Amino acid sequence: MNQPLENLPATAQTMAMKGGGYYSQRTRGAKDVIDNAVKMLLDAAQVVPEPSKGQPIRLADFGAADGGTSEAAWRKCIEHLRDRFAQTQIQVTYTDLPSNDFSSLFKNLLGFGSSGPNTFLTDIENVFVNACGIGFHQQLLPDETLDIGFSATAMHYISEKPCTIDDHVHMVGASGDSLAAFAQQAKHNWEDLLLARTRELRPGGRLVILNFGIDEQGRYLGNTGGINMFNTFAELWSNMRKEGTITSDEFKNTAFPQYYRTVEEFCAPLEDQSSAVYQAGLRLVSAKTGVHGCPYRRAFDEAQGSMSNREFAVSYIPTLRSWSEAVFVNGLSGERPQEEKDQIVDQFYQRYEDRVAENPDGHAMDYVHCYLAMEKVL
Template sequence: MEVKKLLHMAGGIGKSSYASNSKFQEKSILAIRPLLEEAVIEVHKSLLPEKMVVADLGCSSGPNAFLVLTEVMKIIGKQCQQLGVQPPEMQLFLSDLPGNDFNTLFRLLDDFEECMKAEKDASSVLHFVAGLPGSFYGRLFPSQSVHFFHSSNSLHWISQAPEGLDNKTEHVPLNRGNIYIGKTSSSHVVNLYQDQFKRDFTLFLNSRFNELVPGGQMVLAFLGRKENDQNGPLNSVMEAISKLLDSMVLEGLVEEEKLDSFNMPLYAPSMEEAEAVINAQGLYEIVHIKMTEVNMDTIQGGENVAMSMQSVFGPVILGHFGDGIVDELFSRISKFAAEHLVKEETKVHFLAVCLKKKEQM
């Protein structure tokens, strides 16, 4: 699976699009708003740049991308009023993989500009918005050019499903019966996922270190899990999808080999895992790191749960299995969710991190 080409949220503004099904992600962004405010204020106050570059990594195609920019602009505008200084000119980048629906994103730009005119704190801030396609697992910007990075709901997507899961030498898939880390997954499978996350997160941190100005910061929020718990909400959702796909294999709707070769390019690390990778690099001061819980009460009813899942996981499933099964699969997910998932209060663990670039010796 070529993740860089296939991974994106469902585009457009239709019923199953990400733009129409991202209320939970909006809630998770607002949950870390105090952390965002503290970091943006500190960067501006300590550097007082005449021109300030801010980038949202993994912006996707819905209104949440502009929610982040709106909050940053309001924070900067209010801060400048309090300090009695001229606001910096702001270059705002929206970045995601090339498959992202940038067309839908840019159609929302006029609405964003109208909102900015009406915002008392942000209306005086001169700003320029640009899109930037590319993977954040590598360089995106010139050296020491960005003051602040934000990324929400993205870093749990790894650059690829871990190599070795197909076990081609013995012709027996290591993770048979699972599309992620499940109850029957071996410790070797878990280690492969952990190693892939470590490699990717290390590359992310190194790339951003080169791009941040001295004193620059970033706020990151992504799916996490409790230490030594591989049976969290993400695992449960993936196991449900896996079982439904398996039932479609038994009915002849999905090829068994196709299912055996499918593994989600996801990983939800524990706080200890993420912290260990950060400390191993020695590039950042950890200003804040905490595991938070976000309730999924914004998604009500089996059909809405299914559409929310389809907006996130649909394109990856489509890319691997083809479009012949997607509607049927998510119809079954809707029924399953109505019977099981929506009867329980589901809280998702999010890792919220604020990092400050260390001074180079």
């Protein structure tokens, strides 16, 4: 009954390519990473046990945003599950924070959004979707109702900042007590969310989690040998403090609520037999790291001079800005009018663009991910 993994239906292959055309430039990096992880989802689809009679297979995408970047990966996973269990209905739950744009999620899934007119929901029968607008650090699904959980580039967010960071804007530039506090917060969050997922999983169920992290060579997002992106953020923001454009308090209040874990930190609760996660039955199946080159940098390099330095800078900065802007806006005093905040942050990214345009050497936002597969054995 089962097809070999490399022999997926031709429609799926066609759709994955077609679908790719709809993704905006700005999310290309995220989609590359998810495509790279399709194999892990198919492995999971291959090993999860048959559901009890009459029960659907239940999948969940944690921190899914508008669902656009993972749609093609889910399609392949769902097609493989349907091959194994032809009569079994399938339900997919998408989770994100309450403020997420769930209307865009449902419009995408229904074929009215950026994923194009054909999605697994429009094309495959007996598939159902829903969404949960609550953060993933707590249990979101009833006990033992989840077959495959997935999360891409979401779980580096910690539930709250434990402290400020004095001379930087990200924990990658923190040290001493600040770094220790961020590490501790991230450790608790990781254990809590893995415990929550373990309760949700059926025995034999799988988790596939791709996360920003720090690899064995110390590389992380925007720091892969060239110019360090987070150091550039910190330096430009610090310059604006020195000039008096922003205050010292505002600089101090600016910090990404994120933590980039090392592979060791990711794996610790899965390998320490005394940890609550291990004792609840969650086991590591595989862990690896991977670097995906910045697509904007690649386009610039491949243009071989037909793209100007400024053109590269103009194409490159929006992808940084899309996920970082809120951090800088929120660092500013609440007493400033919104318009003033916007002007300051516009100026900040303009300086980043000018710096890249002046000399683009070494500027690139390469993705560094840790890819984890886990299984609930109890």
